[in-house]
Every structure is written in structure tokens, then in C-alpha cells.
Amino acid sequence: MTLFIKIGGGEGISLSPILTELASLIRADPALRVVLVHGGSHETNVLSEKLGRPPRTITSPSGHTSRRTDRDTLDIFTMVYCGRINKSIVEHLQREGVNAVGLSGIDSAIWRGTRKSAIRAIEEGRTVIIRDDLSGTVDAVDADFLNLLMDTGRVPVLTPPAITEDGIAINVDADRAAARTAAALGADELLLLSNVRGVLRNPDDPSSLITHASAANIDDVRAAAGGRMKNKVLAAEEAMTGVGGTPVSRVVIGAANGDNPIARARAGSGTVFTSSAHAGAAH
Amino acid sequence: MTLFIKIGGGEGISLSPILTELASLIRADPALRVVLVHGGSHETNVLSEKLGRPPRTITSPSGHTSRRTDRDTLDIFTMVYCGRINKSIVEHLQREGVNAVGLSGIDSAIWRGTRKSAIRAIEEGRTVIIRDDLSGTVDAVDADFLNLLMDTGRVPVLTPPAITEDGIAINVDADRAAARTAAALGADELLLLSNVRGVLRNPDDPSSLITHASAANIDDVRAAAGGRMKNKVLAAEEAMTGVGGTPVSRVVIGAANGDNPIARARAGSGTVFTSSAHAGAAH
Numbered sequence: 001m002t003l004f005i006k007i008g009g010g011e012g013i014s015l016s017p018i019l020t021e022l023a024s025l026i027r028a029d030p031a032l033r034v035v036l037v038h039g040g041s042h043e044t045n046v047l048s049e050k051l052g053r054p055p056r057t058i059t060s061p062s063g064h065t066s067r068r069t070d071r072d073t074l075d076i077f078t079m080v081y082c083g084r085i086n087k088s089i090v091e092h093l094q095r096e097g098v099n100a101v102g103l104s105g106i107d108s109a110i111w112r113g114t115r116k117s118a119i120r121a122i123e124e125g126r127t128v129i130i131r132d133d134l135s136g137t138v139d140a141v142d143a144d145f146l147n148l149l150m151d152t153g154r155v156p157v158l159t160p161p162a163i164t165e166d167g168i169a170i171n172v173d174a175d176r177a178a179a180r181t182a183a184a185l186g187a188d189e190l191l192l193l194s195n196v197r198g199v200l201r202n203p204d205d206p207s208s209l210i211t212h213a214s215a216a217n218i219d220d221v222r223a224a225a226g227g228r229m230k231n232k233v234l235a236a237e238e239a240m241t242g243v244g245g246t247p248v249s250r251v252v253i254g255a256a257n258g259d260n261p262i263a264r265a266r267a268g269s270g271t272v273f274t275s276s277a278h279a280g281a282a283h
Numbered sequence: 284m285t286l287f288i289k290i291g292g293g294e295g296i297s298l299s300p301i302l303t304e305l306a307s308l309i310r311a312d313p314a315l316r317v318v319l320v321h322g323g324s325h326e327t328n329v330l331s332e333k334l335g336r337p338p339r340t341i342t343s344p345s346g347h348t349s350r351r352t353d354r355d356t357l358d359i360f361t362m363v364y365c366g367r368i369n370k371s372i373v374e375h376l377q378r379e380g381v382n383a384v385g386l387s388g389i390d391s392a393i394w395r396g397t398r399k400s401a402i403r404a405i406e407e408g409r410t411v412i413i414r415d416d417l418s419g420t421v422d423a424v425d426a427d428f429l430n431l432l433m434d435t436g437r438v439p440v441l442t443p444p445a446i447t448e449d450g451i452a453i454n455v456d457a458d459r460a461a462a463r464t465a466a467a468l469g470a471d472e473l474l475l476l477s478n479v480r481g482v483l484r485n486p487d488d489p490s491s492l493i494t495h496a497s498a499a500n501i502d503d504v505r506a507a508a509g510g511r512m513k514n515k516v517l518a519a520e521e522a523m524t525g526v527g528g529t530p531v532s533r534v535v536i537g538a539a540n541g542d543n544p545i546a547r548a549r550a551g552s553g554t555v556f557t558s559s560a561h562a563g564a565a566h
Contacts, residue, residue, distance in 0.1 A: 047362075051333060075367055079330075082385075083366025084358055087444075087452065090389050095450025101390045102365075106373050108384045108437055148435065152428075154391055161370075167378025169370065 002033040002150075004187040004248070005262065006178035008194030009039025009085065010228070013256045018193070019089060021262050023096035026155065033150045035185065036100075036157045037178040038089060040081040041067070048076050058121045058130065064230050069134045069171040074161065077171060078104075081159045089157050101149055102157045105138065106169050111162035111177055112140040115170050135171040138162050141184035141244065175235035183238070183245030190239050190248045191265045192232050193256035198271035199225050199233060213273045221271070229253075236273045250274060285316040285433075287470040287531070288545065289461035289518075291477030292322025292368065293511070296539045301476070302372060304545050306379035309438065316433045318468065319383075320441045320461040321372060323364040324350070331359050341404045341413065347513050352417045352454040357444065360454060361387075364442045372440050384432055385440045388421065389452050394445035394460055395423040398453050418454040421445050424467035424527060458518035466521070466528030473522050473531045474548045475515050476539035481554035482508050482516060496556045504554070512536075519556045533557060 003025075007018060026032055044067075045055045053076065056068035069077065086102040093100035105111025115136040118129050149156050160177060161169040175192055182190040201208035201224045213221045218237070225233040232253050239248040254270025255261055264270075286308075290301060298321075309315055327350075328338045336359065339351035352360065369385040376383035388394025398419040401412050432439050443460060444452040458475055465473040484491035484507045496504045501520070508516040515536050522531040537553025538544055547553075 078370045079362035079366035081366070082370050083362035083364070087361045087365050087387055087389060090387075091446065091450060091452045094389060094392055094446055099391055102387070103390075104370055104373075104385070106370060106377060107386075108382055109377055145435075145437075148431070152431065154428075163374065163377055167374060169374045 001031070002035070002185055002187040004035050004037075004178065004182040004185070004190045006037040006175055006190070006192045007039070007256050008192075009041045009043065009081075009174070010195040011042040012195045013042075015089060016092065017259075018256055018261050019092045020096060021260050023093055023098045025262065026098050030153075034155050035146060035150070035181065035187070036089070036155065037174055037181065038081075038085060038157065038159050039174040040077075040085045040159065043085060044077050044080045047080055048073070051076065058119060058133070061120055061122060061127060063226070065227060066135060066173065067171060068130075070132065071134065074134050074169060074171060078161065078169070081161075086157060086159050093155065093157070098155050099153055100155045100157050102159075104159055105162035105172065105177065108142050108145045109163050110142045110145060110158065111138045111160070111172065111181070112142075113138045113162035113164060113170055113172055115164050115168060134169065136162070136164065138172050138177045138180050139244075141181050143181075143184040143245075146181070146185060173231050173235070175232050176238060179235035179239035179248075179251075180244045182248050183242045186246040187248050188250070189266065190236075190251045191262065192235060192251065192253045193261055193265060194232070194253075195256065196229065197255045197269075198253045199229060210271050211268075213271055214275065240273055240275060247275065284314070285318070285468055285470040287318050287320075287461065287465040287468070287473045289320040289458055289473070289475045290322070290539050291475075292324045292326065292364075292457070293478040294325040295478045296325075298372060299375065300542075301539055301544050302375045303379060304543050306376055306381045308545065309381050310379075313436075318429060318433070318439050318441065318464065318470070319372070320457055320464065321364075321368060322457040323360075323368045323442065326368060327360050327363045330363055331356070334359060341402060341416070344403055344405060344410060346509070348510060349418060349456065350454060351413075353415065354417065357417050357452060357454060361444065361452070364444075369440060369442050376438065376440070381438055382436055383438045383440050385442075387442055388445035388455065388460065391425050391428045392446050393425045393428060393441065394421045394443070394455065394464070395425075396421045396445035396447060396453055396455055398447050398451060417451065419445065419447065421455050421460045421463050422527075424464050426464075426467040426528075429464070429468060456514050456518070458515050459521060462518035462522035462531075462534075463527045465531050466525045469529040470531050471533070472549065473519075473534045474545065475518060475534065475536045476544055476548060477515070478539065479512065480538045480552075481536050482512060493554050494551075496554055497558065523556055523558060530558065
């Protein structure tokens with residue numbers, strides 16, 4: 001059984017309880033194979049502000065948002081994602097007896113990707129082309145290395161950036177990178193946990209949660225997802241189709257906070273993606 | 284053949300040329316096993332200043348200096364060492380075809396250490412005891428993991444912090460951690476490269492370089508080493524005695540800058556520590 005968990009880096013996510021839950025799961029079932037992927041967007045914004053370089057966002061014509069990543073931004077990004085957050089997660093897991101190994105996508109070129117050479121973006125109502133952004137997507141995963149770590153009882157803790165064929169570090173969406181990696185590893189289950197409960201029809205109304213997603217209602221789910229949730233839905237779909245590997249049979253977009261968020265997500269709390277025809281709308 | 288290189292993090296060290304030299308060495312001899320350890324003290328000082336937390340130094344009664352490391356300092360330290368510098372080294376090596384893997388001593392608990400529970404320090408001429416410092420020394424090395432990486436064609440790029448048995452990240456001296464790791468791996472050669480040419484009798488006179496160190500003149504060498512050089516000499520001695528492993532037969536304290544610094548150090552430029560009786564003073 002390979003459990004793949006992505007924990008978001010948005011504002012208000014408390015890492016400590018979820019890491020403690022993860023550690024107790026692993027202690028209870030040493031045969032459980034786990035990969036953890038994390039983000040770090042909020043803390044990157046905080047450090048960027050402190051260093052006098054306020055974060056900037058790119059909005060695509062279709063409404064996807066991403067971080068404007070020049071070289072200075074990537075340096076700050078790397079300090080937060082690979083330094084502060086990655087190592088604080090590893091420290092916590094080690095303290096609880098889990099042999100965690102913190103890595104970025106550039107280490108062993110775990111995440112090999114392609115830089116976007118031209119990004120269409122909406123700025124002040126106009127479409128512009130950005131050519132110098134250090135961002136892109138993951139094309140290939142070094143699954144052998146991740147399996148080697150898990151085969152020797154280690155838990156990989158992975159975070160962006162990825163690296164291009166030319167050896168340039170690039171910012172990649174951590175949800176989609178997680179999805180691709182879960183497929184490459186043949187993971188059984190992918191949990192995308194963040195500071196939202198799942199896909200909501202109305203972002204201001206928690207009761208508008210879409211509890212199930214499948215082929216039958218995927219257009220509705222896509223239409224309901226705005227902002228960063230768009231990437232999570234795309235990631236869930238890519239994992240379900242098995243882009244770059246084997247289809248993941250179950251993906252849950254759920255909450256990282258609260259009691260036992262991993263157990264709750266595995267029990268179906270959040271938006272559950274399945275390939276079966278059994279799908280429902282908001283309860 | 285295992286070559287162990289530590290590159291300092293002092294002011295004025297240019298990483299790019301030495302990494303290019305290392306990559307060409309590895310391409311020329313794929314059987315060469317390499318571990319790289321790096322510091323990051325200068326960039327940590329720069330970021331600390333920018334964040335309004337100027338670095339503080341502890342001076343021991345015997346004159347050893349170290350960074351005063353509270354939790355905030357360790358966070359900044361981790362961002363610079365494990366984030367910015369570690370990943371920029373890995374990115375550079377990957378770009379040149381070397382399958383580098385960047386790790387800290389807390390990952391897989393590669394460097395297990397002991398926190399100093401009470402540090403005697405000189406402050407304004409008085410001896411004080413500091414009890415809350417997050418610093419210590421490395422007691423044990425996960426050599427199996429480092430060998431696993433090298434056996435599979437990977438180059439570990441290692442940096443502090445280390446981690447205690449209780450799972451607390453601690454700042455450790457990277458020279459001494461490198462020495463211990465070189466001994467644990469049975470490395471043939473350890474190069475401690477930094478922004479100085481070697482041990483100088485007079486820090487202001489490059490011609491006062493002590494070119495050889497052995498049992499015959501080690502007291503002179505110790506006496507000549509001031510400031511951060513004290514730790515390098517101690518590290519060299521620990522590697523030569525094989526603390527925590529096998530004695531390293533050759534240690535060189537030399538320059539990280541200039542043309543081909545690795546080749547020059549291996550050829551004997553700097554202060555060469557050998558266990559033979561053949562030792563000389565300044566040339």
C-alpha cells in the first residue's frame with residue numbers, strides 16, 4: 001500500500017498535528033509506503049514581503065493563477081520550500097521516529113520538467129506574453145530513487161522546484177507534481193490536503209461541498225473550482241488518468257486542519273474522485 | 284577512491300568554478316566516489332542582517348568561535364544552508380551532468396549529534412554559561428545511506444544542521460562534521476577548502492603558510508591557527524585519527540578560489556596533514 005499525501009502551503013495550515021498523525025500511522029503499519037509532498041506559498045509570501053520583494057501573481061486567460069518567478073523569487077522560494085519548511089517537516093517526523101528524507105525535485109533530478117518559454121497572462125485587462133519566468137511543469141519522475149528510499153524504510157518528503165533537461169531550477173505546481181509522482185509510483189491513494197474542505201460550489205458556503213467527482217459530473221466540478229482550486233482539480237484528474245504512470249484509483253481533495261485530517265480524508269471527508277460511475281453532487 | 288571535499292561558506296568564496304572542476308573530475312572518472320559538504324556562514328550573516336537579526340558569535344575561553352544559535356537563528360541558518368546554497372550547488376552539478384542529491388544532516392538522521400547543554404563563553408571579559416543554544420557536535424554518521432547514494436551513482440551534497448537523539452535540529456561545525464563523515468566512510472582524502480590558503484603563522488602574510496603538518500609539528504600548527512582556522516585544524520586532526528571510523532590518510536586545508544582549487548589541493552597546495560614523520564615548517 002502506497003499512500004501519497006500532499007499538504008498545501010496556504011495560510012492557516014498547521015503542520016504539526018498532521019505530521020503527528022502521519023507518524024502514528026507509519027508506526028502502526030511499518031509496511032505502509034508513504035510519500036509526502038508539501039508547498040510553502042504563504043511563508044514564501046511572508047519572507048518576500050520582509051525582504052522588500054512583494055510577491056506577484058500571474059493569471060492566465062483561463063483563470064489559473066501562479067507565482068511570477070524571476071531568479072530572486074526562486075531564491076526566496078527555495079529558501080522557504082527546501083530550507084525552512086522541508087527541514088522543519090523532516091525534523092518533526094524524525095522526532096517521532098519516522099526516518100524522513102527531505103528532498104526537492106532538483107535532487108537526483110526527481111522532477112524533470114519543462115520551462116514555459118512563453119506564458120500568456122492577463123495584466124490590467126490586457127493579454128501579455130511573459131518569456132523570462134522560471135516556472136513550468138513536471139514531465140518525468142525518478143521513481144527508482146523514491147522506491148529505493150521507501151524500500152530502505154525511508155519516507156521521502158518532496159517539494160518544488162523541479163529541474164529542466166538543461167539543469168535550470170523551475171517552480172512547478174506542487175499539486176500537479178504530486179499527482180504525476182503518485183501515478184509514477186503506482187500509488188493507491190492520493191490526498192491533496194489544504195486550507196479548504198474540498199471543492200465548493202460557493203467558496204463562502206462550506207455546505208456547498210461537492211462530495212464526489214467522477215466522469216459523470218467532472219464538468220460541474222471544474223466549473224465550481226476557482227483560483228488555486230483549479231490546479232487541485234486538474235491534479236486530481238491527472239492522477240485519475242494516470243498521466244506519466246498508472247491511474248491512481250482514489251484521490252481526495254480535503255482539509256489539512258482539524259483532528260486526524262489524514263484519517264478523515266481517507267474516510268471520504270472532502271471531494272472524493274473515483275473512476276466509478278457512482279458520483280453525487282453537493283450534500 | 285573516495286574523495287571528500289568540504290567547501291567553506293565564508294565571504295568571497297566563488298562556488299561556480301570549483302563545482303565546474305568537480306563535475307569534470309567526476310565525468311572523467313565515473314568510478315570516483317565523491318561527497319561534498321558545504322557551509323554558508325557569510326550568506327547566513329547577510330540574510331540575518333536583512334531580516335533585522337544581526338548575527339551573534341560565541342567565543343569560548345580557549346578562543347574557539349561559533350554562531351550563537353537560538354531558534355530564529357536556526358530557521359534563518361536552515362533557509363540559507365539547506366535551501367539557497369545546497370540547492371544552488373545541486374542545480375549547478377545537475378546542469379553539468381552530475382547526479383547530485385542535496386541533504387542536510389537531519390535527513391535520514393545522517394548526522395546524529397549531541398546538543399551542548401551548557402556552553403562556557405567569554406562575554407565582555409567575563410565567563411558566562413549559555414544553556415539554550417541549539418548547537419552541538421556530531422556523534423554518529425549514517426554511512427549506509429551515503430554509501431547507498433554513491434553505490435547508485437549519486438553524489439551527496441551535505442550540510443548542517445545535524446539532529447539529536449531527541450529529534451532536535453542543531454547547528455554543528457561543518458568542518459568537523461565533514462571530518463567525522465570522511466572517517467565514517469573510509470575516505471582516502473579530505474580537502475577542507477575555504478577563503479584562506481591554509482594555516483598561516485601570520486594571518487596577514489601569505490608566505491607564512493605552514494605547508495605540512497604531522498605529529499612532529501602539530502603543536503606549532505595548533506598555535507598558529509586562530510579564529511575559524513582552529514576548527515579546521517581540529518577537524519583535520521580528527522580525520523587523521525579516524526574519530527568515528529577509519530583514519531583518513533591525507534587531509535589538506537587549502538584555498539577554494541583560484542584555478543582548479545581541487546587539483547591544486549590534491550597536489551599539495553595548502554597545509555597538508557599526513558601521518559608520516561615527514562613534516563616541514565613555513566617555506
